Amino acid sequence: IDLPLGDFAPASWSQDRDGRLNFPLPYLAVIAFGVQPGVDYRLRIAELSTVAGELAPARLVVDGLPADPGVRAPVSATFELTLDADWPAAAYVTDPRLGLEVDGRPAQSFPIYWDRPATDWRAGETVRGVSHLQLSEWTGGRGHWRLIAPGLGLPADGVLGPVRLRARQPQPMWAEVRPYRGAPTLFINDQPSNGMAYTAYGPEAQVFAEFGQAGVRLYSICGTPTASGYGLAQDAATAPGVWDFSQLDQRIRMVLDNSPDSYLFPRLYLAAPEWWLDEHPEAVVTYDPGDGQPIPLINAGRRVPSWASRDWWAFVDEGLRRLIRFVEAQPYADRVIGYHLASGTTEEWMMWGANDDHWTDYSPATTAAWDAWRTAAGRPVVPIPTRSERAASAMGNLRDPATDQASIDYSLFLADHAADAMEHFAATVKRLTERRRTVGVFYGYLYQLFGQRQQNAAHLAFDRIVRSRDIDFLCSPTSYAFRDPGSGTSHFMAPIHSVAAHGKLWFNENDIRTSLSPGAVGDWGKQADVAGDIVQQDRELANVFGSSVAQWWFDVGRNRYDDPALMARIGELVRVADQTMAVDRSPRDQIAMVADGRGLARVNVGDHLTLALMLNQIPPLSRIGGPVGYYDASDLDQLSRHRLIVLAPLYDPTPAQRAALERLKSDGRVIVFTHAPAPYRDGAWAPETMAEVCGLQLRAEDRAVPASVTYTGTDPLVAGLADPGYGPGMELRPAIVGADPEATVLGTLPDGSPGLLVRR
Missing domain, CATH: 2.60.40 (Immunoglobulin-like)
Known part of the structure; x- marks a missing residue:
């Protein structure tokens, strides 16, 4: 298709200044008109080039x-x-x-x-x-x-x-995360960093200069050792045996030319180019569209590789080796402090297709890994469950291992095989850098991924990643829930206090849209004016400082900060970050909210029960009047200083977690059990053993009941409360009801069954 330059004209919505197509083009969009329903359209742009005309x-x-x-x-x-x-x-x-x-x-x-x-x-x-x-x-x-x-x-x-x-000679450099004044802290050449950073999808020299003037000294830009995703960088592996890191080189130099005293941790997307996938069809991710007949997944316009493929691991390892060797040979080698490894849906190690409700993966590479996982677990080899099998639960909100064990296992397998890949590539980077650079990943979104993504997005292996010796920092966007000022609540997607308890640094991706950015007011937290932007940033950074974590500002969605008042406030917040480094930053939380990461595999895929039990509890907890920490159930042994522990919920505790919980039943501590307290034992459905964990006699009845409790009685815990009760009202099945003659009933379900009990 030839498009003569002389035929180009500004679109009706264009704000073009001179009516000409000027190069270089920042991007090119292809828009299809006249698309008819019921017709299968397929378009692949094989090559885009400019051809010189008459000079x-x-x-x-x-x-x-x-x-x-x-x-x-x-x-x-x-x-x-x-x-x-x-x-x-x-x-x-x-x-x-x-x-x-x-x-x-x-x-x-x-x-x-x-x-x-x-x-x-x-x-x-x-x-x-x-x-x-x-x-x-x-x-x-x-x-x-x-x-x-x-x-x-x-x-x-x-x-x-x-x-x-004449080339600048880089000096020896060592970056690591280690404790400092009570909190995990990034150290560069033995000096603590305040952790304030800026990340760019669309690098701009002027923006780097502005953040540099505001005092920001950490930056991240996008690159890849293999193939990129979402159009964020050029592919590096352009042909067999051929790698090109020129764009990454240009972006690093752009940062340092405009903020010279700075350091970078590039975000590297791990995927595969089309030519590699053509050579390895067994590694192409597939999904079940609903008929049990898997087809290749197209993610952001491209096929994608199975994380289980060992051939892909070797390919990525070679790309990482070449990229790190390239960086280490440059004059700026001592300004690259580490690498942020990204893959999957939206770079966040969410399973391919998770955001688009595509249930993956049925490729031969993943099927072989699934067979090996089941064998290692002592279970017979069975096919990967189809979408319809994974979506069904005869028991209701929870799964019965007698009929659904394969679906339970597949949710756990997805998480483990994501963790396998992350840990492998982190170890590769550590080996190639002689452990002198940091490594981080997006992971652990236990307080954000609900609906089908909770079981399908592969984030349930948080307990593994937080203990990995080769991963130094974890990160996520700041939560997309409750962003409105006044009524909102700044919080993070993962159990960040567990992250800190294991010596890892948490990076908060502060992608709250500003009033200068495209989009409607209210979208992604966007405010109507700069005054509102400053309120948003003050609240977000207050949470960052109070939680002793790091953070970066971000240009995602063409987010902008180039207003003098806003940049001045960002500069002030950076200086506050410096001041916080001089005080005791030890955790002070006395209330713990505990998520059972692996236990969430027992919940029926897509069930909204945990949305009510977990995410929707965060705003009231944040206003409870005491400091709250967020933990994974694998860290129950870290909670001895806490006075109130909310288990939201705890479905399948291990023997070690059961023992830790028993030790916590002391010193006047209050423990709140929600929904069904530990109805599984050693992986089997055993609701009769719930009393062993919670100390209350409960029954699981095979019937449905609305999740709504009305307060009753005159007990001081409920007397005088303004609201008559609580609950999302959704259907619960099985019904978990009280059956303890020695407990005090504080509230009843709609059918009169005890729904809120206390035993002192």
């Missing part, structure tokens, strides 16, 4: 370009460009720029300020320009200057002369 001949005189600059002081170069008299009228010329190419790749680009724009140039005229050059200290090697002039016909393809730049 405009010109002569160029340049003065002031340095050939061997020893000192990187600013210099200026002048340009005199004479257009030939026979310049074709159909020529399409954009304003030329000055490029610096070193060691065969673009290193820097400088604007040339011409006396008039290219749209006003005419045949036979001479135009003049000047460019002010600040050569980067991060660039070294031999190369040449080039006039980047699309549409102009210049001698030697625009090459202007040679240049030699």
Whole structure:
């Protein structure tokens, strides 16, 4: 398909300044019109290229370009460009720029300020320009200057002369996470960092400069050792045995050129290019569309690899080896403090297809790993359950292992095989960097993933990842729930106090949209004006400081911060972060909310019960009047200082967790059990043993009852409460009801059965 430049015109909604298609293009969108229902459309763009048309001949005189600059002081170069008299009228010329190419790749680009724009140039005229050059200290090697002039016909393809730049010599550098004043802290060369950072999907020099002026010294940009996703970076593995890290190189240099005293931890997306997937069809992820006949998954326009494929592991390992070797050979090697490893849906190690309700994975590679997992667990090998089998539970909200064991197992397997991949690649990076760089991942969204994603998104192995010796930090976006000011509540997606208890640093991705960003007010926390933006940032950073965690601002969704008042406030918050580093940052929480990560595999896929029991409890807990910590059930032995423990819920505790819970039944501590307290024992459905854990006699009855409790009696715990009761009202089955003659009934279910009990 040929698209002549002369046929392009501004769209009706365009805000284009000159009515021309100017290069480089920031992006290109393809919009399909006239799409009809019931027709199968398939479009794959195999290649996109620009083809030179008739060039405009010109002569160029340049003065002031340095050939061997020893000192990187600013210099200026002048340009005199004479257009030939026979310049074709159909020529399409954009304003030329000055490029610096070193060691065969673009290193820097400088604007040339011409006396008039290219749209006003005419045949036979001479135009003049000047460019002010600040050569980067991060660039070294031999190369040449080039006039980047699309549409102009210049001698030697625009090459202007040679240049030699002496490379900066990087110094030894060591980054790690270790305790500091009571909290896990990032250390760079033995100095603690305040953890304030900025992450860019769309790198812009001016934005890096603004955050640098605000005091931010940590940055992350996107790259990949293999293939990217979501159009966030260029593929690195361009062909068998061929890797290209030039874009990552350019992005790192852009950060350091505009915020020179800074450090980076690039976000590396781990996937596979199409050519590799063509060679490894057994590793292509598939999903069940509902008929039990799996088909290849297309994620953000691309096929994706199975995390279980050992061939893919080897491919990624080779990409990581080449990327890290490339970075370590650059002048900025001592400014890269680690790597943020990302994969899966929206980069967050959520199972492929999770956000689109595509239930994966049935590929041969994953099937083989599933068979091995079942065998290691001492269970017979069975096929991966179909979507309809995974979505069904004859018992109701919870699963009966007698009929649903394969579905329970598959939710646990998905989490384990994600953890296998994360731990493997983290260990690879640690080995390649001699443990001198940090490694982090998105993971552990136990307080965010509800609906089918709770069981299908592979985030239930939090207890493994938080204990991995090769992972230094975990992260997530700040919760997408309750973002409105006033009524909202800043909170994080994972049990962050468990993260800290295991010496890991938590990074909060502060992606709250500002009033300067696209979208409607209210979307993603967006406010109507900068005053509202500042309120949002104050609340978010108060939670960050009070929780002793790190955080980054983020340009996702074209989020912007370029208002003087907003950037001034961000600068003030960075200085507050510095001040917090001088005080005791030890945890002070006396109330613990405990999530049972692996136990959530016992919940029917997509059941909304846990939404009410977990996420919706966070706002009232945040206003309870005491400091609250968020933990995984694998850390019950960490809760001896807590006065109130809310188990939300605890379905399948291990023997060690049962013993820890028994030790906590002391010292006047209050323990709140929600829904069904430990109705499973050693993996089997055993509701008759619930009393062993909670100390209350309960029954599980095979019937449905609305989840609604009305207070009753005059006990001081409920007397005088303004609300008559509580509960989301959804159907509960089986019904868990009280049957303890020695307990006090504080509330009843709609059928009169005891629904709220206390035993002192």
